Amino acid sequence: xxxxxxxxxxxxxxxxxxxxxxxxxxxxxxxxxxxxxxxxxxxxxxxxxxxxxxxxxxxxxxxxxxxxxxxxxxxxxxxxxxxxxxxxxxxxxxxxxxxxxxxxxxxxxxxxxxxxxxxxxxxxxxxxxxxxxxxxxxxxxxxxxxxxxxxxxxxxxxxxxxxxxxxxxxxxxxxxxxxxxxxxxxxxxxxxxxxxxxxxxxxxxxxxxxxxxxxxxxxxxxxxxxxxxxxxxxxxxxxxxxxxxxxxxxxxxxxxxxxxxxxxxxxxxxxxxxxxxxxxxxxxxxxxxxxxxxxxxxxxxxxxxxxxxxxxxxxxxxxxxxxxxxxxxxxxxxxxxxxxxxxxxxxxxxxxxxxxxxxxxxxxxxxxxxx
Amino acid sequence: xxxxxxxxxxxxxxxxxxxxxxxxxxxxxxxxxxxxxxxxxxxxxxxxxxxxxxxxxxxxxxxxxxxxxxxxxxxxxxxxxxxxxxxxxxxxxxxxxxxxxxxxxxxxxxxxxxxxxxxxxxxxxxxxxxxxxxxxxxxxxxxxxxxxxxxxxxxxxxxxxxxxxxxxxxxxxxxxxxxxxxxxxxxxxxxxxxxxxxxxxxxxxxxxxxxxxxxxxxxxxxxxxxxxxxxxxxxxxxxxxxxxxxxxxxxxxxxxxxxxxxxxxxxxxxxxxxxxxxxxxxxxxxxxxxxxxxxxxxxxxxxxxxxxxxxxxxxxxxxxxxxxxxxxxxxxxxxxxxxxxxxxxxxxxxxxxxxxxxxxxxxxxxxxxxxxxxxxxxxxxxxxxxxxxxxxxxxxxxxxxxxxxxxxxxxxxxxxxxxxxxxxxxxxxxxxxxxxxxxxxxxxxxxxxxxxxxxxxxxxxxxxxxxxxxxxxxxxxxxxxxxxxxxxxxxxxxxxxxxxx
Numbered sequence: 117x118x119x120x121x122x123x124x125x126x127x128x129x130x131x132x133x134x135x136x137x138x139x140x141x142x143x144x145x146x147x148x149x150x151x152x153x154x155x156x157x158x159x160x161x162x163x164x165x166x167x168x169x170x171x172x173x174x175x176x177x178x179x180x181x182x183x184x185x186x187x188x189x190x191x192x193x194x195x196x197x198x199x200x201x202x203x204x205x206x207x208x209x210x211x212x213x214x215x216x217x218x219x220x221x222x223x224x225x226x227x228x229x230x231x232x233x234x235x236x237x238x239x240x241x242x243x244x245x246x247x248x249x250x251x252x253x254x255x256x257x258x259x260x261x262x263x264x265x266x267x268x269x270x271x272x273x274x275x276x277x278x279x280x281x282x283x284x285x286x287x288x289x290x291x292x293x294x295x296x297x298x299x300x301x302x303x304x305x306x307x308x309x310x311x312x313x314x315x316x317x318x319x320x321x322x323x324x325x326x327x328x329x330x331x332x333x334x335x336x337x338x339x340x341x342x343x344x345x346x347x348x349x350x351x352x353x354x355x356x357x358x359x360x361x362x363x364x365x366x367x368x369x370x371x372x373x374x375x376x377x378x379x380x381x382x383x384x385x386x387x388x389x390x391x392x393x394x395x396x397x398x399x400x401x402x403x404x405x406x407x408x409x410x411x412x413x414x415x416x417x418x419x420x421x422x423x424x425x426x427x428x429x430x431x432x433x434x435x436x437x438x439x440x441x442x443x444x445x446x447x448x449x450x451x452x453x454x455x456x457x458x459x460x461x462x463x464x465x466x467x468x469x470x471x472x473x474x475x476x477x478x479x480x481x482x483x484x485x486x487x
Numbered sequence: 488x489x490x491x492x493x494x495x496x497x498x499x500x501x502x503x504x505x506x507x508x509x510x511x512x513x514x515x516x517x518x519x520x521x522x523x524x525x526x527x528x529x530x531x532x533x534x535x536x537x538x539x540x541x542x543x544x545x546x547x548x549x550x551x552x553x554x555x556x557x558x559x560x561x562x563x564x565x566x567x568x569x570x571x572x573x574x575x576x577x578x579x580x581x582x583x584x585x586x587x588x589x590x591x592x593x594x595x596x597x598x599x600x601x602x603x604x605x606x607x608x609x610x611x612x613x614x615x616x617x618x619x620x621x622x623x624x625x626x627x628x629x630x631x632x633x634x635x636x637x638x639x640x641x642x643x644x645x646x647x648x649x650x651x652x653x654x655x656x657x658x659x660x661x662x663x664x665x666x667x668x669x670x671x672x673x674x675x676x677x678x679x680x681x682x683x684x685x686x687x688x689x690x691x692x693x694x695x696x697x698x699x700x701x702x703x704x705x706x707x708x709x710x711x712x713x714x715x716x717x718x719x720x721x722x723x724x725x726x727x728x729x730x731x732x733x734x735x736x737x738x739x740x741x742x743x744x745x746x747x748x749x750x751x752x753x754x755x756x757x758x759x760x761x762x763x764x765x766x767x768x769x770x771x772x773x774x775x776x777x778x779x780x781x782x783x784x785x786x787x788x789x790x791x792x793x794x795x796x797x798x799x800x801x802x803x804x805x806x807x808x809x810x811x812x813x814x815x816x817x818x819x820x821x822x823x824x825x826x827x828x829x830x831x832x833x834x835x836x837x838x839x840x841x842x843x844x845x846x847x848x849x850x851x852x853x854x855x856x857x858x859x860x861x862x863x864x865x866x867x868x869x870x871x872x873x874x875x876x877x878x879x880x881x882x883x884x885x886x887x888x889x890x891x892x893x894x895x896x897x898x899x900x901x902x903x904x905x906x907x908x909x910x911x912x913x914x915x916x917x918x919x920x921x922x923x924x925x926x927x928x929x930x931x932x933x934x935x936x937x938x939x940x941x942x943x944x945x946x947x948x949x950x951x952x953x954x955x956x957x958x959x960x961x962x963x964x965x966x967x968x969x970x971x972x973x974x975x976x977x978x979x980x981x982x983x984x985x986x987x988x
Contacts, residue, residue: 324856325854325856326853326854326856327848327849327852327853327854327855327856328853330837330841330845330848330856331849331853333834333836333837333841334834334837334841334845337834337835337836337837338830338831338833338834338835340830340831341825341830341831341832341833341834342834343793343813344791344793344813344823344825344831344832345813345817345845345846345849345899346812346813346814346817346846346849346850347849348814406836407836407837
């Protein structure tokens with residue numbers, strides 16, 4: 117009987133150990149904020165400039181701020197899993213997306229929901245093409261993802277400028293984009309959060325009704341075997357890049373709508389590639405590809421933004437924030453390393469579980485060392 | 488000298504989550520002895536070796552070397568104590584020279600006296616009669632010589648205990664003989680050798696004593712001359728073994744019946760093999776045989792479209808089809824269990840369940856995933872049917888023993904309900920019990936009408952299972968044997984004299 121319960125514990129641990137890190141970080145950060153200043157968790161309904169009700173509070177603004185990163189980290193997780201490497205051009209591609217979106221809107225005299233959708237589709241088309249360029253370099257020419265995407269990383273913002281043809285990016289005056297950036301009149305939940313929810317549901321459906329997860333993991337773990345089982349590895353990698361392209365389009369559009377005013381190409385979506393990679397890593401996903409959990413990356417993205425906003429709320433000067441972030445990331449990386457994990461697991465097994473067992477059952481199998 | 492105890496392991500226990508890998512195991516190695524460590528897959532051989540070399544910490548027990556109890560925490564520590572291991576896979580660097588491989592990582596000075604080392608290495612190689620030169624790149628040596636260089640490295644590090652883990656599995660007969668003479672030589676110099684292998688013949692050819700493990704427990708230690716092979720096998724399996732030859736009775740009768748061809752290939756060629764023609768009839772077990780590197784695996788890979796097919800006509804059920812990719816082969820009802828299960832077969836990090844449903848799922852299509860319940864039912868069915876030993880369906884397949892991994896891949900293909908199943912070395916590196924199970928299964932499947940092609944390095948196994956053998960040499964088909972011709976000497980003759988045919 118004991119053997120059985122142990123076997124189950126093993127598989128439970130196997131299944132969920134990955135989420136331990138992001139959940140712990142989120143919990144610690146939340147706890148820290150609770151002890152520091154419980155008003156951090158206050159949620160109120162305020163009215164914005166257009167007199168629409170909107171949820172407000174530190175926690176809400178953290179969740180809103182994380183929107184772009186959450187969406188990007190989903191795509192990044194898939195590329196990482198399938199290709200065993202990261203796309204470092206997502207920030208640049210997001211800028212291209214924002215520019216393309218604005219540019220298409222300039223074509224219309226009147227902007228309504230239909231026009232916005234057309235612009236969004238056109239943006240998706242462009243980013244998917246760019247992403248497939250990356251994907252082809254990786255999947256067909258077998259170039260390391262980071263090197264392959266370095267090209268677009270380098271020239272992406274110049275391409276955005278070339279598409280925009282104006283010094284500062286600006287979305288034409290219209291009633292819809294401010295709604296995307298803030299709230300739908302009469303509904304206080306911020307629109308970016310709703311978009312994230314919709315994207316999340318879409319991905320959940322994709323994973324439920326296709327074999328994307330199984331194929332991607334198989335390709336990421338053992339390409340040779342994947343091929344011999346009839347999986348088209350090139351196609352799977354291209355699909356992962358195409359999905360990341362769509363994610364870039366959505367993230368770029370949200371970002372430019374949230375900013376709402378004039379913005380330069382060099383200040384849009386800055387450092388998002390690194391943040392997205394970090395979110396994937398915090399989520400406990402291997403950056404070497406293979407098995408992945410999307411929820412891990414999503415939690416990782418929220419954890420990153422929570423950290424950032426906590427530091428802001430603590431009035432840490434903005435020039436110092438990166439240093440504090442680095443310390444937290446350092447601790448995180450150390451604690452998620454296999455070395456430390458093993459040590460903790462051993463400690464847990466021999467000292468906590470072992471003692472507990474010997475007290476309750478009298479017999480002890482796991483602490484042979486003490487016997 | 489012969490009875491002087493060199494190494495004694497007592498009361499060794501080791502437990503993994505859900506599995507007791509070793510229970511109170513004893514092992515004694517004497518000076519100047521070749522001691523075979525035998526057992527089925529999952530019997531605990533590898534675990535015992537890994538405990539001895541410090542890869543796994545032991546849960547309980549003592550290791551006494553030269554009369555002193557020692558604690559080993561890492562492989563390098565084991566090496567310093569005089570316990571060296573040479574693994575099945577070469578763990579040296581092929582792009583360094585032989586001398587560099589022998590001395591690398593052992594010199595603590597800043598400037599390495601390579602001149603001296605090259606000289607010493609040549610002396611060492613000569614003294615052990617290893618056909619290699621110090622300045623030669625290791626990668627340019629044959630696998631057997633590479634293995635012997637690894638042994639030379641161990642010898643030069645004053646090893647007292649030498650562990651050879653499946654050293655012969657990728658060597659041909661001549662190379663095995665070379666390795667054996669080196670082992671006998673070291674034995675005379677007083678080295679204790681632990682020899683882990685699946686080849687029973689080799690155990691009897693070279694070992695002095697045999698220790699048998701089963702299910703993590705010690706069965707016993709025997710002098711080799713006092714333990715007939717049949718007894719050894721039954722001790723490993725824990726039951727009296729029926730005469731293995733009995734299981735092949737079925738196919739001789741069926742051999743005479745005319746059956747329609749399932750698969751026909753004319754001048755099929757791939758990048759890796761010369762054009763060949765081949766047909767497999769329904770319910771027939773065919774085999775490709777030949778020495779290692781003769782192109783037998785390349786032929787079946789071409790049939791499955793695993794390598795780039797460069798020409799030829801293929802017919803399935805008499806209808807002309809195009810098979811250039813694995814997916815097309817699968818759509819035509821062909822399944823293929825690859826030779827190298829680690830590289831081409833298992834998806835190590837994925838669960839047993841995902842590994843079992845993979846091929847079937849791919850055939851079902853990208854947009855039609857099995858529900859969780861369906862997948863679990865399939866996995867359950869085949870875990871039971873093939874008696875796969877695993878803690879649960881969720882266990883990553885990489886943590887299973889070799890034989891069970893092989894069964895998982897077999898389950899994967901059986902689940903696709905293939906009409907034609909190609910098995911390339913399904914029994915390599917697998918214990919005798921599982922081997923017989925797989926052979927039985929092959930014959931049973933054929934009886935039910937499945938077409939099977941079987942490849943094995945062991946000719947006996949081929950003779951037991953196949954009713955027609957394609958003989959290969961140097962990437963050419965040199966003969967086809969059926970009925971009365973199916974015996975070892977005829978195969979040898981065909982391989983050797985293939986040119987006249």
